[in-house]
Amino acid sequence: MRVQVDCYPCILSQLSELAKKAVGGEEERHALVRRLLKLVLEADRETTPPEFAAMFHSVVTELSGIDDPFRDIKDRSTELGLALLPELRRTAEAHPDPFEAAVRLAIGGNIIDYGVNPNFELHEAEKRIREVFDLPFDRELCAEFRRRLDAAGSIFYMLDNCGEAVIDRLLIERYRDKITVGVRGYPILNDVTRREAALSGIEGVRIVDTGDRAPGVSLRHSGRELLDAMRGADVVVSKGQGNFESLDEGCERPVFFLLRVKCRVVAERVQSPLGSIRLIGRNL
């Protein structure tokens, strides 16, 4: 998904927040925002929102010397996911359709977001994750999703955020013998890198990283190893908005997007209200 005109205010909002995190004085912040605005103007029309985020964070990292400003938030999210996992696993196993329950919970995990709300609470998280059982959901496509995964010789599963990744284990562990898990190459927002995948207990599977900082899978800037793993897979699983924004065009493999709709641009694109949960299949 190329950047839309409605993405610009959101991009600017992210970068003014970053500017406040990275530098102290008002004049320095202005200089930083102007430098990032220049990057927006110089970017070509194929640039996706995650690619913009990667460019901005590279500049901020260089200026502030802080490589991973979200590390604490990420670790708290992972701990939260680990605390919730046993009970969520029992819920899935007790469900009439344990596979569907695992898919719903994997999408629900996307709600763990200390970035948006630093006061996010454990009991609140569990409630918000469990609400996915009451939201409309394409059960027929979910059954097709299961058939495809069961039949696949190889699966590529692209992770998104910390905390959420722990709950992804409910799906990942079902296909441990044939799954490759993708993570970000460098710290970006609250996204999972190799470090947080390990902390999340994702073990015994092959892990590849994008070699890139985008909070998505840039088809232009990701490393060969990850692109080969994705393009060689029988089925691709893509978690969250950032991966959707970068893979909804140009991923040539059968792909299932599992996402919670969190912004107006994506809501319009997938024709679903804000807050809804979506399973979307492409190239099937």
Place this chain on the structure above:
Amino acid sequence: MRVQVDCYPCILSQLSELAKKAVGGEEERHALVRRLLKLVLEADRETTPPEFAAMFHSVVTELSGIDDPFRDIKDRSTELGLALLPELRRTAEAHPDPFEAAVRLAIGGNIIDYGVNPNFELHEAEKRIREVFDLPFDRELCAEFRRRLDAAGSIFYMLDNCGEAVIDRLLIERYRDKITVGVRGYPILNDVTRREAALSGIEGVRIVDTGDRAPGVSLRHSGRELLDAMRGADVVVSKGQGNFESLDEGCERPVFFLLRVKCRVVAERVQSPLGSIRLIGRNL
């Protein structure tokens, strides 16, 4: 008030909305947003948010051929103000302090906003305007405001939005013999120009316009006539956020700002919560 880093997302949000109003295709909208982004980068550090708005609207007007996209909204707001005025006038006259009541209502009028909510209703407007009687308010400064206006040989009163301007008559008419009323030079957003001042029933007073399109009083771009009227006045009255943003620095006369706090940047600057009503005195 120079533009703050937190203003950029808001400015971008306004201009992507404008781009959607002005041009049809996605590529044309992108081209327009990029052209406006270049203006942001080229602007100097003294540029105020209203000056940005003026630049953007000039470009959009030139491209779309539509000089006043808000005319309908403005006229409906004025009609709404005229419908409410008799009852609000009775309220002010029946109040223990009719002057304070008129000031509160003049600030309350700032809530009439068809731009934000196209389905704004008459009875809702009256309720929202009357709620100013229940909000915290600096009554001591209000008494000083009255003393200053009563003692002044000349008053300059800078209008803001349509509809609101009708309610401003409660104050303007008290000082009819010594007041000069300021309006925008060209149509911008839902702001009052000479046309809407006349439709609002503001008569028998001298009216000057800025000669400029900013939804505020640009101290760099306003015409000599308006700047002379303002700088020659014993007291300046400035309505709303746009005028505050452009006059809170550089207005050398005793000035009273009457505003409803509508954005985070102004809220921080005046140390008041969003939605609050403020009377602020400077150079007293």
